[in-house]
Amino acid sequence: MDGESEKIALLKAIGTQVRALRTGAALTVREFANRADLSVRFVHQVEAGEGNISIAGLSRIAAALGRTIHELIPPPADQRSIRSQIWHLLSEASEEDLHAMERWLAERSGKASPRFIALIGLRGAGKSTVGPPLARRLKAEFVELDSRIEQAAGMSLGEIFMLHGEEYYRRLEREELARLFSQPQGSVVAPGGSIVTDPASWDLVKQRCFTIWLHATPDEFMRRLRRQGDTRPMRGNPSAMAELKSILSRRQPLYAQADLTVRTTSKSPGSVIAQILKYLPPNAFGESE
Numbered sequence: 001m002d003g004e005s006e007k008i009a010l011l012k013a014i015g016t017q018v019r020a021l022r023t024g025a026a027l028t029v030r031e032f033a034n035r036a037d038l039s040v041r042f043v044h045q046v047e048a049g050e051g052n053i054s055i056a057g058l059s060r061i062a063a064a065l066g067r068t069i070h071e072l073i074p075p076p077a078d079q080r081s082i083r084s085q086i087w088h089l090l091s092e093a094s095e096e097d098l099h100a101m102e103r104w105l106a107e108r109s110g111k112a113s114p115r116f117i118a119l120i121g122l123r124g125a126g127k128s129t130v131g132p133p134l135a136r137r138l139k140a141e142f143v144e145l146d147s148r149i150e151q152a153a154g155m156s157l158g159e160i161f162m163l164h165g166e167e168y169y170r171r172l173e174r175e176e177l178a179r180l181f182s183q184p185q186g187s188v189v190a191p192g193g194s195i196v197t198d199p200a201s202w203d204l205v206k207q208r209c210f211t212i213w214l215h216a217t218p219d220e221f222m223r224r225l226r227r228q229g230d231t232r233p234m235r236g237n238p239s240a241m242a243e244l245k246s247i248l249s250r251r252q253p254l255y256a257q258a259d260l261t262v263r264t265t266s267k268s269p270g271s272v273i274a275q276i277l278k279y280l281p282p283n284a285f286g287e288s289e
Helices: 003-024 029-036 040-047 055-065 082-092 095-109 127-137 145-153 157-163 166-181 193-197 199-208 218-227 240-255 269-279
Strands: 116-120 141-144 187-190 209-215 260-263
Touching: 003 040, 003 055, 029 040, 029 055, 116 127, 116 193, 116 199, 127 141, 127 187, 127 269, 141 145, 145 157, 145 166, 157 166, 166 199, 193 199, 193 240, 199 209, 218 240, 260 269
Parallel strands: 116 187, 116 209, 141 187, 209 260
Antiparallel strands: none
16 A cells, blocks of 8 residues: 555544544534534544644544544554554453553553542532542542533533533533543542433443442431532422432432442541541552552
């Protein structure tokens, strides 16, 4: 294959990959173009294999997709070196396989892989109360995922759901998780209570985090929300408790998949943190304290 033919084949392969990743992220061409700071016309050209894009352009495309540049460039099919073969296998590997390989390589090289701790549970479970002091004990950052989603969208959660719907929220949730897990340092993260209902996000959290379910009874949830001044669950809704119990009943089997369950009813934040630290595996957060 001559140089021009190789170029044409590479551009078409990149275009096919970009289109697959864009549609997989549920982005329209216009939404994607705005994120990547490219024209709609040029995006169409790239996806058709007709746009001779620069490295800088590939970098913007990768950032818009929450990916890395190497994920946009498929390995040459005719190369037989060991690195090319591994590159080809990686390009077809699932997220689960990639995480397993990351752990294997980290163990083989003797380098601690960054770890994350996820606190899961309904609103009122105590994630925002327990998370910051737990992160301080571990000398890590505390991340409230919904706050990052609001920052990325430039609007509140209520506005996100009202104007764009749940699908848009879920896409932002997955993108912020990808950004978080690409950071070199681990953190204590508090996702929204409904993250367990989105299989893609929940699987990613389980793969990358030591997960802790902060369990509480429905009565305890309501007491905490009222104590915090949050009257939304009860205001004008006489069946609020029944609805809360129904949500908890549906999500309980998913929450129960967590690595650790900590029952928080009638317990102080300090005692909850002490229990978490007691059962936290040494490798759950990089180097043990």
